[in-house]
Amino acid sequence: MRLKIAMGQMQVYPGDPLRNFKTIQAYYKEALAASADILVLPELCLSGYLIGDLFEDISYLKECQQLGIQLAELATTTTILFGNIALEPNLNGEDGRPLKFNAAFAANQGKFLTNPATGLDYFSKTLLPDYREFEESRHFSSNIELALRQNKSIDQVLSPVEIPLPDQSLIRVGITLCEDGWGDDYHLKPDQILAEKGAEIIFNLSSSPFTLGKNLKRNRLFSGRSAELKIPLVYLNNIGIQNNGKTLYAFDGDSTVYFPDQTIQTVGSAYQSKMKIITLDDPNKKEINLGREGSEAQAIFDLLDFGVGEFMQQSGLTRVVIGASGGIDSAVSAALFCKILGPENVLLVNMPSKHNSKTTLELARQLSENLGSWYAEVPIEASVELTRKQIQNLEIKRGGAQAQVRLSDFHFENVQARDRSARILAALASGFQGVYPSNANKAETMVGYATLCGDHSGFLAPLADLWKHQVYDLGRYLNEVVFKREVIPAMVFEIMPSAELNPAQTIGQGGDPLHYPYHDKLFEQWMQVWHRKGPEDILRWYLNNELEIHLGLDFKISSLFPDVHAFIADLERWWRLFKGMGVVKRVQAPPIVAVSRRAFGFDFRESILPVWFSQEYLKLKASCTG
């Protein structure tokens, strides 16, 4: 097959259909000039994919529909194939609003091609994902609904479509949308039905965010589909950033063609908005599907560099203030923002109290010097003292009665944290004409180890989907690969993490209560793996001496906990925080940049609930604690 395909790996700007239309318009001109047979564009490339309940706004839907018609009108000999909302304004969906589909449209010579199976001028998606950040059933009906409405079986509403080529010949194209190609767990396989009905090639129009390991999985899966169906499979994904409010995703593009012989042709670079014209089956371009994905630190850096940078730009933000404590999280955050915005747009501020060591202050100063950023020191002691004077022993009155307000040492830890963020960082950010990020990592986010209106606050939490070990890895990558010099001082990697909020929390002793090499791995099981584990599984593994194997620990768990009582006390402490205050704080957290297959925010949906231990766990615990 010598099909000439213009791969329209565009940047989609969610919520800005006109801007997206103009990109496509330019692409089409280029594709036509190159005599491409077909220009392929991503799923929902006019509206955007993660736009929340804007999908309910009829004026928005109508504008997308209108722009889709204008795209069809553009098309002459080169066929245009794009994803858009198919709106049926005279029919109601199950929410009582106009019926709509996440659909593909193909147009040629100014006209939409008709789906031979339905008689409609669009090709609806069949499989609507409803997990993690995906909630397509909320917004769209599918081919399943269409079949019910037309009194047909599913395979009766699916059909390839004949696309005319400039030489007057026809090609039978099967069109699927994103999830339709990931049908591993569905008993319906839309691509198989299309192949059985004579499709010579499948185009999969996607809007698929990057998470660690995803490209490997897709290469394996899509190669397998192509081999099974014995036809090529063209995967076209957009780039850009999209969010659901609580979680922000980067879309990497990485468009690829898969061949039945399990070779692949990589077409789109990661995070690059560019149309590329390819000729199918050009033997020089094919490569073995090795499923490479580079190092994890590189993938994380690329995602954050692109994702955070785009978020800043699209929000009109150019400057940040970072509270630099001398620790690893704020150092990595500082280096990342210096790379993205330039060090002239970054202000590091160290905010010492009497509990802070000379060492960490010096590390913060050194970090700023290495990065070439702005730097200031603003002590919090006077303000904390003022608060102490105003609140400690404050007399409150009620009728004739009076009482005094008392603050504990722990309360004053939170006073310090809030003083740093809500008083100093927030004011400094205003004065510096910028914003300040939250530097929390995923382990801290998990157990709510941050103060509301304190270090918990910020405009964005770029590191909150990275476990502590990934933060360290990213720090090393920034030094070694990105800056190619020691911008983050070596000592930052060596000191024990500590909040330095009371006399006992020092970088020499009594640091963070989390032993990251263990707790990172424990928390992964509780939150990140697909088939999540609970305390009962963890305790069972411990009792069976399998914990090290299941968690992939390279040390004996007995080196941390002398006995089962200590192990259980630690387990329950963190489970309670994860399911208790952790949730309460996450509800109010800044948007989190997703890196893993499960990020906090609106990827992992949580209600505020009582902390639950299963009966199985309680039995197991009783059996070993008597």
Place this chain on the structure above:
Amino acid sequence: MRLKIAMGQMQVYPGDPLRNFKTIQAYYKEALAASADILVLPELCLSGYLIGDLFEDISYLKECQQLGIQLAELATTTTILFGNIALEPNLNGEDGRPLKFNAAFAANQGKFLTNPATGLDYFSKTLLPDYREFEESRHFSSNIELALRQNKSIDQVLSPVEIPLPDQSLIRVGITLCEDGWGDDYHLKPDQILAEKGAEIIFNLSSSPFTLGKNLKRNRLFSGRSAELKIPLVYLNNIGIQNNGKTLYAFDGDSTVYFPDQTIQTVGSAYQSKMKIITLDDPNKKEINLGREGSEAQAIFDLLDFGVGEFMQQSGLTRVVIGASGGIDSAVSAALFCKILGPENVLLVNMPSKHNSKTTLELARQLSENLGSWYAEVPIEASVELTRKQIQNLEIKRGGAQAQVRLSDFHFENVQARDRSARILAALASGFQGVYPSNANKAETMVGYATLCGDHSGFLAPLADLWKHQVYDLGRYLNEVVFKREVIPAMVFEIMPSAELNPAQTIGQGGDPLHYPYHDKLFEQWMQVWHRKGPEDILRWYLNNELEIHLGLDFKISSLFPDVHAFIADLERWWRLFKGMGVVKRVQAPPIVAVSRRAFGFDFRESILPVWFSQEYLKLKASCTG
């Protein structure tokens, strides 16, 4: 039909299956002792309904399943009918996790009754709602999926079930779950299929949160279904509170029996957990379906009184500190919490700056005295001055260069707001062993008229689904009906709302930039009505002189805006804030108590997007601004 039904209108505690099991156990004992034919319980009455992705945790699912089996084992002659998760551990759902259904189970003599249509021991829900807070497709498969898997049509998997009565006779019962009975917008009508297959009565097991106007709608709809199907319809709803993290719902119970002659029998009181035994068709108990719902203020008070009270209790919270400004929002909040917790557990604190009037300070003091709460005054002037000294003109350095940080007057407004909340209220709350609420109303929440880490912060936002006029109404209701005396001073209702953050913002002049009688109504159109309107609709109405009618204004819009230019400037100002900083702030907002049919939080899902005006709007605007 002389069926004796035990209506198990129980309080469901989401996330606490064992606690729910114990309630049911006690109900069953009572029902059996009264020789009831059947005990009916709510949808998902073991697991809870809004539990987020806890529905993915296999140990949680298995425990609910196990408790369901124990319920069946309880059952002797009185049949038990309850909602639970039906787990198929050996089959996979579309998310790759074990297949599960939101289902009803009926058991008698220790055994589950079999669904004659499927051969399974449960009755799956058919219609899964996917709008507002509902996201059942995320968690459950439905009868539609079941039919596909069994290669059947939908009506082939639905059937009434014969339930044995103590006198050996049988009754054919149709079972539906919540949304199945609200099938107005669906083309499938499960209750109709069940009636056609011979059901003599329909039981609808629900978990249905209260929102304003809902009971009226349900009475109309369910009465209509009963009349159409010519059989009685028993609606059984739970009570309690459930949340999705961002939005909290109160479930009112209000279980009701609907008869084909359009009479109804009200069975469960609002917000009361109580089993009640009724004999169907007891002529003395039937009443005309008048669809009463009481006054709006009463419904709002009942909801907040119950919902906030339960949230406090279930969270183990007993005390609150409230920043009392002298304005209506904080006054209503104070009165509400005094009613819920008792005035001895409420501390009102006024935090004056040089911009605050004697009047508002005096009103705050008077409010506290009227309520009998604790009271204190903590001025913010010294702290704001300290921040000014530390930050204004702070020298920051970068290599040899230096610069000065500058704060504007607007920045200092935010400094004041943050000082009050993040410094004083947060510390006072710790010292008072309590928490502090956010007192924002819905109009402020809509346009982000609050400072992050300032008045935006709090543990809960009890008033954030009330428009300003509803806050005033609730205030009057608290005085007149709840306290039966003037706890909120009359003057609080009279002064012009104002933030008092700068010399121009006074209660005498230059108050809030929102004209609530207009903006409340405008914002309703943008956000709350089912078929939302955008700027293009509003401008069109204005130009057609229809705005007053559509918005229900009792004044001429020209009294606010001299001409179309002023009207458009105001329209765009608020639209930009609603779609811009409003979203950014809502992402970090505390949980909001839902009152209306559309609350902010995860009821109304929002992505952070560019502010969008439709091409239609821009054309219309151009046509009149020329």
